Amino acid sequence: MAAELQRAGCAADQILGQAGVDRQKIAADGARLPFSKHAAVFELAAEAMQDPCLGLNFGRSRDTRDAGLIGYVGLASPSLVDALKNLARYRRVFSDAAEMDVSDLLTDGSMRWWFHGSGVSGARQCVEFSAANLLRAVRGLVGEPITPLQVSFVHPRRDGRADFEAFFGCKVVFGAAENVIVLRKADLARPIRSADDRLLALLLRYCEEVLSRHSAPPPALVERVERMIADRLSKGEARLATVAAACGMSTRSLTRRLAEHGTSFKDLVENLRRELALRYLEETTLSLTEIAFLLGYSEVSSFNHAFRRWTGKTPSTVRSRVRA
Structure with missing residues (x-):
């Protein structure tokens, strides 16, 4: 990707640096890069190359x-x-x-x-x-x-x-x-x-x-719970008891384990909904009703209320700004 950036006339080293990647280190035999940095390079490259x-x-x-x-x-x-x-x-x-x-x-x-x-x-x-x-x-x-x-x-x-x-x-x-x-x-x-x-x-x-x-440890509990929430949102099943059972824990144990990681089940649901809502509004033509459903809300009014709490704006305002 660094070579691709150079061919496109982009500042490859600068973009790699933004992602926290040292070009010399990744050129070494057997070098391995954390996936978060790998993904960041791709996102930054897409922006730099306007592709x-x-x-x-x-x-x-x-x-x-x-x-x-x-x-x-x-x-x-x-x-x-x-x-x-x-x-x-x-x-x-x-x-x-x-x-x-x-x-x-x-x-x-x-x-x-x-x-x-x-x-x-x-x-x-x-x-x-x-x-x-x-x-x-x-x-x-x-x-x-x-x-x-x-x-x-x-x-x-x-x-x-x-x-x-x-x-x-x-x-x-x-x-x-x-x-x-x-x-x-x-x-x-x-x-x-x-x-x-x-x-x-x-x-x-x-x-x-x-x-x-390179035996990797199992995924962190927070990531596992985030994935379970994402899989269950549109079905209306992103509930603490449901996810705890899927993790083989009691709700009390899961709550305690998440607290040890500095978060809570409610915070994970809210953050995920906010992130997905912004993506859906900016990058899809889904109606507000469809977005509300995908996020696990039974009514658009509930989605509107939550979105205003997250951003201080209504979903319609954000979508109008994106399409302007």
């Missing part, structure tokens, strides 16, 4: 080998479904923050992914990059113009949707409950042109060694 679809454009222009060890694992895997399972299994090789759920891959062709440590909307460009880069790799591995059945992103987006649908070849939904790509079962069974069983065995042994050196 709101930077993640998409950057992702579809890469080479599978750019991903290093995990890329070569994909190239050596026997079939597409094997490559995706290996990616999920060894995701820690390339990122301490990446999560990938392929448990439904063989039943309905779906895979889900997300990143820890960036908040709900702070990694939009990275999430879009990962989806575009993955599909580009999938197409290259099997040598076919594979088209997903469905692509969904959690974050909202106002502009550029046509670019996404042109690349993915299907309807792309923003503001969804999960980041999801759904592939056809026939495509998942396709063989990989460069499959090499003996090389794969060597690579997987090396992946295991890397994992042993």
Whole structure:
């Protein structure tokens, strides 16, 4: 990305510095970057290059080998479904923050992914990059113009949707409950042109060694609770008792644990609602009624009251200002 910024005539070192990244340190062998900084670089780069679809454009222009060890694992895997399972299994090789759920891959062709440590909307460009880069790799591995059945992103987006649908070849939904790509079962069974069983065995042994050196701790409780709240808001189920039960705790235990981290369940819900509300108003064409529903409010008046408490303005005022 630093090289891309330079080609575009942008001050790469300055932008990296804004994200707290030392260019010399990341150039060292084995260097690893906290995902929050990685995401910040992408967001700052998109702004500097005036490209709101930077993640998409950057992702579809890469080479599978750019991903290093995990890329070569994909190239050596026997079939597409094997490559995706290996990616999920060894995701820690390339990122301490990446999560990938392929448990439904063989039943309905779906895979889900997300990143820890960036908040709900702070990694939009990275999430879009990962989806575009993955599909580009999938197409290259099997040598076919594979088209997903469905692509969904959690974050909202106002502009550029046509670019996404042109690349993915299907309807792309923003503001969804999960980041999801759904592939056809026939495509998942396709063989990989460069499959090499003996090389794969060597690579997987090396992946295991890397994992042993970079075993990441489980996600922080606050991040886990934030994700559970986000998943339950639109269903009206973002309640302390519900989330505590999902965490395997009593409400008292969860309240105490959150307090140890300097926050509360109520604060997490309020902060998440405020962040999502601003994103939805600025980056989507959703009606106020739809936004209120997605945030878990039964009435628009309740949403208006909360939004005025957060910002001192009404939702209509903020939307009018954005569209002016």
